[in-house]
Amino acid sequence: MSNLYDVIIAGGGPVGLFLACELAMADVSVLVLEREPEPNSPSKVGLSGMRALNTASMDAFYRRGLLDKVTPPIKRPLNFQEKPGFQFAGQFAGIWLNANRLDLKRFKYRIPGPSLDISLNPVSIAGIEAVLAPRAESLGATILRGKNVTGVSQDEDAVTVEVGDEEFHAKWLVGCDGGRSTVRKAAGFEFVGTEPTFTGYAVQADIDQPDKLKIGFHPTEDGMYVMMRAGNFHLLDFDGGFFDRTQNVTAAHIQDVLGRVTGTDVKITKLHHASSFTDRCKQAARYRNGRVLLAGDAAHIHSPLGGQGLNLGLGDAVNLGWKLAATVRDSRTRYGPVVDLSLLDTYEQERRPFAAWVLEWTRTQVTVLKPGPHGAALRQLMSDLVDTDDGHNLFLGRIWGLSQRHDLGDAHPLVGASAPDFEFSDGSRLGPKLEGARGLLVDFSDGAALEKLAEGYKARVDYVGGVGARDQLGLSALLVRPDGIVAWVAEGSLDIEGAKAALMRWF
Ligand SMILES: Cc1cc2nc3c(=O)[nH]c(=O)nc-3n(C[C@H](O)[C@H](O)[C@H](O)COP(=O)(O)OP(=O)(O)OC[C@H]3O[C@@H](n4cnc5c(N)ncnc54)[C@H](O)[C@@H]3O)c2cc1C
Incomplete structure (x- = not known):
């Protein structure tokens, strides 16, 4: 058997490369197999490759120290009409949204910071890949180009990936090979949804x-x-x-x-x-089949209406990366092929509902755009609704991911959501403290109880205490996962048992 990698990623697009960085950063051996011999295919460069990043993606790049590289400052964000007070912020079925109508007070846990820019500032796929590919390699990942994955087989211990006559082996395979994914088909994933209308x-x-x-x-x-x-x-x-x-x-x-x-x-x-x-709209019925996982367009396809696909895929990668890395690490310390899959399986549990939502979001737009008097009537009604302050902020919140929340239970509205980018008394911010993709326990309280608790998790979780923040949003402590999602929150008195349970669950 040739070199046995921890993880092979089929497809070196934006999702595959982001995942490669997350895994390599966590000391996981990674091989990326990319079909195209050269980067910069015509559909990835220039205006054809332009994609809008939502705040969830901006958060992901910001927290890994990549935001400035991926979205270099431009003189003026993309605007489509020179109208006083108007700044283009996306669209729903051709109904335009205005960034200047965002009412941030409606999004209590969003603190303005470098990643909270909702004026359209598109980046090209080629530009993202040009940042991520060298980063993945510098972190230790191997990227082989001109490798078209043609087949997949697996047993209890490993996966074999075929590229024509060649074979590559790994403990895990992630299919990030786009909407027509070979991995998805070869590994027998069911792909369900609706057929196209346009x-x-x-x-x-x-x-x-x-x-x-x-x-x-x-x-x-x-x-x-x-x-x-x-x-x-x-x-x-x-x-x-x-x-x-x-x-x-x-x-x-x-x-x-x-x-x-x-x-x-x-x-x-x-x-x-x-x-x-x-607008073919489909989703894998499962995101893991044995040792094979799916992420990005390989796991879900839909029309590009509303510009959500890349954002959804990057969200998959940031969610999966640390969980798969922890699973690989865990299996190194166990005897035999038995692997604890409980953390890894939260990937599918958390991400499938998001994709299901995006599929619905794009289907609605297709309905609103349908030619003929019925579509036109619906379009007029939607346009009137979007023109209200409530409507505008509902649509901005959804398109930009401001109201995104993973279902981690009802303990607190912030649990499952993106961590607020607190600005601390020393001028530092929360976002960059996640650069190493470790957990973060932020303690606004005066006591030492949490610090003591964090000692037991210091291999995987950083403790930040004695840090006032300009606005603590009423919180006394919070635990943030490596993907920036809040896992536990205390308001008022500290619930040490709650903190202990959250640390045990995620780390
Ligand atoms: C016109 C248009 C506009 C869009 N606008 C937006 C937007 O504004 N915002 C947004 O979020 N999304 C947008 N999207 C969607 C977005 O482009 C995709 O969701 C995103 O590119 C998916 O990334 P990915 O890495 O999962 O897949 P891909 O970008 O498709 O990358 C897959 C990679 O796998 C490689 N590959 C394929 N098969 C194999 C194989 N067998 N072996 C090895 N490698 C293989 C490919 O060469 C490719 O490099 C738009 C899409 C279109 C078509």
């Missing part, structure tokens, strides 16, 4: 009358067009999803769809690149 196209082309197509998101009688800038646009064609996506997308086909969807006579003079997508 075909979408991401296009780079020269066109003859750019002024006829307005910048921004525009639902039409036959679908929607999204103009990023002249020559870079997306088209949504409600064709029943019947376009055969295995064929090349030709200029003649895009011309036909462009005319139909926009209702204009704009002509394509040169097609540079076109790729297709649909």
Whole structure:
């Protein structure tokens, strides 16, 4: 048997690479097998590769010290209309949201900080990968390019990954190989959901009358067009999803769809690149099958409406990384193949409901965009609702992940949510204290009880005490997991038994 890795990751896209960093940082041996021989494929660079990061993703990069590298400061965030008081903050079925209407008071546990920027500041997939790939390698991961995973088999002890005639072996395999995942199919995961109603196209082309197509998101009688800038646009064609996506997308086909969807006579003079997508909406029934796990688009697919897929996948990676690393470490100290899976299985329990929600969120938008009078009537109603302060903040909260919370029980509204980015009396903030992907016990109280308790967990949890914060939000202590999720909270008097139980559960 060749080298036995702890973990093989199939797919070196943004999710696979983020996961590789999380695992390598925790001293886990990692091999990434990526199909493309070179980075920077056309659909990952420039405007075609542009993706909007929500606050959950921004938190994840911020907490690992990568935010400035992934989102370098730009002069002006992307805006689609020069209107006083308007700053584009995303859209729902083509209904635009304004960052200036965010009322942060409604999100009690969100403290303004470096990762809380909801004006659209998109990054390219190639740009994210260019940060994550060298980081993963510098942390000890091996990345092999030009390796198309073709088969998977497993037994009680290990997984074998086939790349043509070659074989690679690991204790665990994570399929991060995108929406058409080979790992998902080869390892027998059930993939359930709904079939598409439209075909979408991401296009780079020269066109003859750019002024006829307005910048921004525009639902039409036959679908929607999204103009990023002249020559870079997306088209949504409600064709029943019947376009055969295995064929090349030709200029003649895009011309036909462009005319139909926009209702204009704009002509394509040169097609540079076109790729297709649909609103096929499916989710793996399980995220783990024996020693094989799924993350990112491999675990869930849906239309890109509302820009959630990458954010969802990065959330999978940050949730899975420390849990899989702990499981690998735990198995090193046990005799035989028996592994304690209780922590690892919380990955599926916590992340499947999020993906289910995103699937629903995109399905709603498809319904609202449906051509014809029924869709138009619903669109008008949604538009009126979004135009209210309550509606605007509900949609901003959901799209930007401000109201995201994992279901870790009802002990406190903050448990299961992202930790507030407290600014402490010495000027430091909570976020960067998670850079090493360890747990964090923050103690605002005067006593020594928590400090003593933390001593027993110092291999995996850092203790931060004697730190006032400008606003403690009424908390006297909190325990934060390596993924930045709050695991336990005390308000008023310290519940030491509660802290003990949370430490035992997660560490
Ligand atoms: C037009 C469009 C706009 C979008 N906008 C947004 C947005 O604004 N915000 C957002 O959050 N999301 C957005 N998304 C979704 C987002 O791009 C995806 O959800 C995200 O790229 C998923 O990341 P991933 O790493 O899971 O998969 P991918 O990005 O698909 O990466 C998978 C990797 O695996 C490799 N691979 C595939 N098969 C194999 C194999 N057999 N062996 C080895 N390697 C393999 C691929 O080469 C690739 O590098 C958009 C999608 C589209 C189409």
